[in-house]
Amino acid sequence: MDRVKEIPFNVSARMAVLIGRENIPNLYSAITELIKNSYDADADACVIYYDDVNDKVCLFDNGSGMTEQDIIDYWMNLGISMKLTKPNSKKGRIRTGSKGVGRFALDKIAENCTMITKTESDNLLKWDVEWEKLNTIEKISDVYAKLSYNNHSYIEGIQNIVHNKNVLKIIEKHNFEIGTMLEMRVLREKWTQRKISKIRKQLTQLIPSGLCKNFKLYFFTSSEMNIEEALISVVEENTYDYKVIFDYNDSILTTKVFRNEFDFRGEFEYVMKEGNFSQEDRNYFNGEPKIEKLNISEEVVKHLVEASKKIGDFSGELYFRKLSQQSKEREKLYYKYNTSIRKSNIFGGIKLYRDNFRVRPFGEVDTKSYDWLNLNSRKNASPSSITHTGSWKVRAEQMQGTIHISKKNKGINDTLSRDGIVDTHEFSVFEKIIIKAIVKLEEDRQDVMRKLNLLYQKKHPVEVFEKEIKEMAKNERNNEKRQDNNQNFNDSSTIQKTIKLIEHKNEVIDNLEDENRILRTLATSGIITNSYSHEISSFNSLLSRKLNVLKIKISKDDKNYRRINEVLNSMEDVLSNYSSWFDVTIQTLESNKRIIKELNVNNIIRNVVESWKTLLEVRNISINYNESESPIYLECFEYDLVVILNNLISNSMDAFRIHKTPKNKKKISLSCILVDDGRVSIEYSDLGPGLIGEFKENPQKVLEPLISSKDNGTGLGLWIIKKIATEYNGEVILNSKYEGFYIKILLKQKDDNNE
Amino acid sequence: MSNYVIGIIDDDVDGTKDYKDIYEDKGFETHIFDIDEDSIYHDVGNWIIENKIELIMVDYLLSNASAKFNGDKILNYVKQNFYQLPVIILTSRVKEAEKSNYIEHWFIQSKDELDKKENNYMVSEIKHAIDVFRFKKEKWMEEYKKLFEKKEKNNPDETERLKELYRYLRTYGEVDDISTEYLNSDLSQKISEFNDIMKKLLK
Numbered sequence: 001m002d003r004v005k006e007i008p009f010n011v012s013a014r015m016a017v018l019i020g021r022e023n024i025p026n027l028y029s030a031i032t033e034l035i036k037n038s039y040d041a042d043a044d045a046c047v048i049y050y051d052d053v054n055d056k057v058c059l060f061d062n063g064s065g066m067t068e069q070d071i072i073d074y075w076m077n078l079g080i081s082m083k084l085t086k087p088n089s090k091k092g093r094i095r096t097g098s099k100g101v102g103r104f105a106l107d108k109i110a111e112n113c114t115m116i117t118k119t120e121s122d123n124l125l126k127w128d129v130e131w132e133k134l135n136t137i138e139k140i141s142d143v144y145a146k147l148s149y150n151n152h153s154y155i156e157g158i159q160n161i162v163h164n165k166n167v168l169k170i171i172e173k174h175n176f177e178i179g180t181m182l183e184m185r186v187l188r189e190k191w192t193q194r195k196i197s198k199i200r201k202q203l204t205q206l207i208p209s210g211l212c213k214n215f216k217l218y219f220f221t222s223s224e225m226n227i228e229e230a231l232i233s234v235v236e237e238n239t240y241d242y243k244v245i246f247d248y249n250d251s252i253l254t255t256k257v258f259r260n261e262f263d264f265r266g267e268f269e270y271v272m273k274e275g276n277f278s279q280e281d282r283n284y285f286n287g288e289p290k291i292e293k294l295n296i297s298e299e300v301v302k303h304l305v306e307a308s309k310k311i312g313d314f315s316g317e318l319y320f321r322k323l324s325q326q327s328k329e330r331e332k333l334y335y336k337y338n339t340s341i342r343k344s345n346i347f348g349g350i351k352l353y354r355d356n357f358r359v360r361p362f363g364e365v366d367t368k369s370y371d372w373l374n375l376n377s378r379k380n381a382s383p384s385s386i387t388h389t390g391s392w393k394v395r396a397e398q399m400q401g402t403i404h405i406s407k408k409n410k411g412i413n414d415t416l417s418r419d420g421i422v423d424t425h426e427f428s429v430f431e432k433i434i435i436k437a438i439v440k441l442e443e444d445r446q447d448v449m450r451k452l453n454l455l456y457q458k459k460h461p462v463e464v465f466e467k468e469i470k471e472m473a474k475n476e477r478n479n480e481k482r483q484d485n486n487q488n489f490n491d492s493s494t495i496q497k498t499i500k501l502i503e504h505k506n507e508v509i510d511n512l513e514d515e516n517r518i519l520r521t522l523a524t525s526g527i528i529t530n531s532y533s534h535e536i537s538s539f540n541s542l543l544s545r546k547l548n549v550l551k552i553k554i555s556k557d558d559k560n561y562r563r564i565n566e567v568l569n570s571m572e573d574v575l576s577n578y579s580s581w582f583d584v585t586i587q588t589l590e591s592n593k594r595i596i597k598e599l600n601v602n603n604i605i606r607n608v609v610e611s612w613k614t615l616l617e618v619r620n621i622s623i624n625y626n627e628s629e630s631p632i633y634l635e636c637f638e639y640d641l642v643v644i645l646n647n648l649i650s651n652s653m654d655a656f657r658i659h660k661t662p663k664n665k666k667k668i669s670l671s672c673i674l675v676d677d678g679r680v681s682i683e684y685s686d687l688g689p690g691l692i693g694e695f696k697e698n699p700q701k702v703l704e705p706l707i708s709s710k711d712n713g714t715g716l717g718l719w720i721i722k723k724i725a726t727e728y729n730g731e732v733i734l735n736s737k738y739e740g741f742y743i744k745i746l747l748k749q750k751d752d753n754n755e
Numbered sequence: 756m757s758n759y760v761i762g763i764i765d766d767d768v769d770g771t772k773d774y775k776d777i778y779e780d781k782g783f784e785t786h787i788f789d790i791d792e793d794s795i796y797h798d799v800g801n802w803i804i805e806n807k808i809e810l811i812m813v814d815y816l817l818s819n820a821s822a823k824f825n826g827d828k829i830l831n832y833v834k835q836n837f838y839q840l841p842v843i844i845l846t847s848r849v850k851e852a853e854k855s856n857y858i859e860h861w862f863i864q865s866k867d868e869l870d871k872k873e874n875n876y877m878v879s880e881i882k883h884a885i886d887v888f889r890f891k892k893e894k895w896m897e898e899y900k901k902l903f904e905k906k907e908k909n910n911p912d913e914t915e916r917l918k919e920l921y922r923y924l925r926t927y928g929e930v931d932d933i934s935t936e937y938l939n940s941d942l943s944q945k946i947s948e949f950n951d952i953m954k955k956l957l958k
Contacts, residue, residue: 541870
C-alpha cells in the first residue's frame with residue numbers, strides 16, 4: 001500500500017485581515033465592538049482615551065479580565081467566540097458576543113496593539129502584536145503575539161501607559177483592581193475633530209439611559225478634557241417613541257406612560273379638536289405622563305395572589321421604539337422623524353439588574369433568553385395592526401429597558417434553566433406585572449393611533465372608498481370561486497368594472513408623473529432663462545457692437561493692437577457667459593442625467609457650482625461650497641439634484657438684483673452632509689433679503705405653486721424643489737429667522753422599508 | 756461745416772470705449788462724461804460748455820453702480836438749463852426707462868437695437884438733430900442782433916424777448932457777458948426810474 005501523506009490546510013494571514021475588515025465596516029463599529037466587550041466582561045466603567053499628542057488610543061475597563069488560557073483558547077483563535085464553546089464561565093456568568101470579531105476591531109483602529117489584562121486569580125498579563133505582520137507573513141499560524149507576566153498591579157499597568165492626570169482620575173471613581181486595557185498605536189485614520197464629534201454623538205445613542213447607572217462610558221478626546229466632559233450621557237429624548245416607568249409597591253403597580261412619538265407640525269389644535277382628544281390628552285402630548293394604578297392582587301388568579309404579596313417591591317423603565325416608518329404612515333399618524341434603531345443591539349432587550357449587577361442571560365442578544373417575557377409569541381397570538389380592531393402588541397425587538405430588583409425580592413428566582421423556563425409562582429407574577437406595564441403602553445398607543453386614523457379617514461374619505469371597493473371586489477371573486485360558477489367571464493359586475501377603471505386611472509397617473517418629472521426640468525431651464533433674459537438678449541447686441549469696433553480698427557489699419565486685444569477679450573467674456581448659461585439650462589437635459597442610478601452627490605453639487613461660477617462672477621456674487629469629507633451616495637436622478645440647485649441659485653440672483661443687495665452681502669453658502677438617519681441633507685443659504693412680508697410669518701406658503709414674490713417670477717421654483725423632496729421621502733425646512741435666505745433639503749433613497 | 760460734437764454719459768466703461776470708437780469713425784468728435792458717485796448736475800453742465808457739446812446720449816440706469824441719479828433726471832436737467840440742446844436716453848433697459856415720469860417715451864432709444872444695426876441710421880438722425888440745433892441758434896442770433904440794435908426803442912415785450920435770447924445765446928457762449936441792464940430800452944428805463952421814485956415817496 002502507498003504511503004499516505006497528511007497535508008494541513010493553510011489560512012493566509014491576509015485572509016484573516018480581510019475577513020476582519022469586512023466585519024467591521026468603519027471606525028465607529030470598531031469602537032462599539034470594543035465597548036461591547038467591556039460591557040460583556042461586566043465592567044461598570046469603560047474609558048476611551050484619544051491621545052492627540054502621541055497619536056494613540058487607549059481603551060480600558062474594569063471588567064473581569066482574561067487569563068492566559070482565555071487568551072490562548074479564545075482571544076488568539078480567530079473566528080471562535082467564547083460563547084459557542086463555553087457559555088458559562090467559572091463564575092456562572094454567560095458570555096455573549098458572536099463570531100469572535102472583536103479583536104479585528106483593533107486592526108481597524110491601529111497598526112500596533114498592546115493589551116494588558118488582570119483577572120482576580122492571576123498576575124498582570126501583557127499581550128503584544130504587530131498587525132502589519134499579518135500583511136507580510138504567509139500563514140497566519142506563523143504570526144506570533146508576545147505574552148508576558150509581571151508583578152505590577154493593574155492600576156500601575158494603566159499608569160505606565162496613560163499619563164494624563166484627568167484620565168487617571170477615573171481610577172479614583174471606580175474600582176480598577178481587575179480589567180483589560182488596550183493600547184492602540186499608529187492610528188490608521190486621522191481622528192479629526194469632525195470625526196470625533198460624530199462618534200461622540202453616535203455613542204450617546206448606544207447605551208440606553210436605564211443602563212447608564214450601571215455602565216459608565218468615558219470618551220476623552222483631548223488632553224485638557226476632564227471627567228465630567230468625557231462622560232457620555234444619553235440624550236434620552238431621541239431614543240424612544242413611548243416610555244413606561246413603573247413601580248411595584250405593596251401589591252400596587254403604578255405606571256407612568258410617556259408619549260414621545262408625535263409631532264403635529266403646527267396642526268396641534270386642529271388634531272386635538274377634530275380628533276376628539278381630551279384635555280388630559282393635550283397634556284400627555286406635551287410631555288406629561290399618564291399615571292395609573294393597578295392592584296395586582298385583584299388582577300391575578302387565586303393561586304398567585306399569595307405570591308403577588310410575597311415578591312417584594314421592584315421597579316423598571318421600558319422603552320418602545322418602532323424599527324422603521326413609511327413616509328405615508330408618518331404623515332397620517334404624525335410621527336416624529338426619528339433615527340432608526342440598529343437590530344441585534346447588545347444594549348437592547350429588557351435587562352434585569354439585581355442590586356446593580358446584571359443578571360444574565362435576561363435580555364441577552366442572540367440567546368433564547370433575549371425575549372424572556374415571550375413578547376413575540378404574545379404578538380403572534382394577536383398580530384393585529386395597530387389601527388385595526390383587536391389589540392395591538394409590541395414585538396421584542398422594539399422594546400428595551402431595565403428591571404431593578406434587589407436581594408429583598410427573595411421570591412424571584414432568577415437563574416434560568418437550560419430551557420429558560422422558571423416555574424415558581426413568584427416568577428410568574430413577576431412576569432405578569434411587567435407585562436401589565438407594557439399593556440398600559442400598548443393600550444395608550446393604540447388608543448391614540450386609532451383616533452388619528454379616524455381623523456385621517458375623515459380628511460381623506462376617497463382613500464377609504466378605494467380600499468373598500470377593492471375589498472368588495474376581492475370578496476366577490478372569492479365567492480365566485482367558491483360557488484364554482486361557469487358564468488360568462490365577460491359579464492363583470494359593477495365592482496369589477498370599478499376596479500378596472502381605478503387601475504386604468506392609476507396607470508394614467510403614473511404616466512403623468514413621469515411626464516411631470518421631465519417638464520419640471522424643462523421648467524427650471526425656462527425659469528433660469530427668464531431670470532437671465534436681459535443678459536441673454538444682450539449677448540447678441542454686445543457681440544455685434546464688438547465686431548463693429550473691430551472692423552473699424554482693422555479697416556483703418558490702426559496699429560492700436562492693445563485696443564484690438566481688449567475688444568477681442570471682451571468678446572471672449574461674452575461668449576463664455578453665453579456658454580455658462582447654456583450649461584446651466586440646456587445641458588441639464590442630457591439623456592444620461594435622466595436615468596436613476598447611485599450617484600456621488602458631492603460630485604454633482606461641485607459640477608453645478610462650477611457651471612454657475614462665470615455667470616455669478618459677472619454679477620459679483622460669490623458662492624462657497626463646503627464639501628463633506630467622505631463621499632455621499634444617493635440613488636437618484638441626476639437632474640433632480642441639478643434642478644434643486646439651479647432653482648435656488650437663480651432665486652438668489654434675482655433677489656440680489658431686485659433688492660440691490662450690496663456687494664459684501666452677495667454671498668451664497670452651500671453644504672451637504674449625511675445625517676445619522678441615513679438621509680442626505682443639503683443646506684443652502686444666502687445673505688440677501690430672505691423671505692419677506694407674509695412669507696416671513698408663514699414660510700411654508702412660499703413652497704406652494706404659482707406663489708412668487710417677484711414681478712416677473714414664475715412661482716414654480718420652490719414648489720418644484722418641494723415636489724422633488726417629497727418624491728425622495730424627504731422634506732424641505734425653511735428658516736425665516738435667518739439673516740437672509742435659508743433652506744435645508746433632506747433626501748432619502750426612494751425605497752422605504754416596510755415595518 | 757465744422758465737426759459735429761457729441762457727448763455720452765454712461766457708467767459702462769467698456770461700452771463707452773466701444774461707442775467712442777464707433778462714432779469717431781463716423782466723424783463725430785466724441786466726449787465721454789466720467790460719471791461717478793460724486794457727480795452732480797452742475798458737473799454735467801460744465802462738461803457741456805467746456806466741450807461745446809451739441810448732442811447728448813445718456814444711459815438710463817446710472818444709479819446702479821455709481822451716480823446719485825438716473826439718466827432721466829439728467830435729461831430733465833439738460834432740457835431745463837440748455838434750451839433746445841438735443842438729448843436722448845440710450846439704454847438697454849427700455850422698459851424700466853419708460854416707467855420714468857421725467858421723460859416722454861420718444862426720447863428713449865434701445866442700445867441693443869442700435870448695436871445690432873451698426874448704429875447707421877442713428878448717425879443720420881444725430882447729424883440732423885445737430886443741424887436743427889445749429890439752425891435754431893442762427894435764428895436766435897439773427898433776431899437778437901435786430902432787437903439789440905434798436906434796444907432803446909423796444910417795447911416791454913421786445914425787451915423781454917431780447918433778454919431771453921440773450922440768455923439762450925449766453926449759455927452757449929455765442930455772446931459776451933454783459934449786464935442785462937444794458938439791454939433795457941429807454942422807455943423801460945424811464946419806467947423803472949419812476950417806480951423807484953414812487954417807492955421812496957410812499958415810504
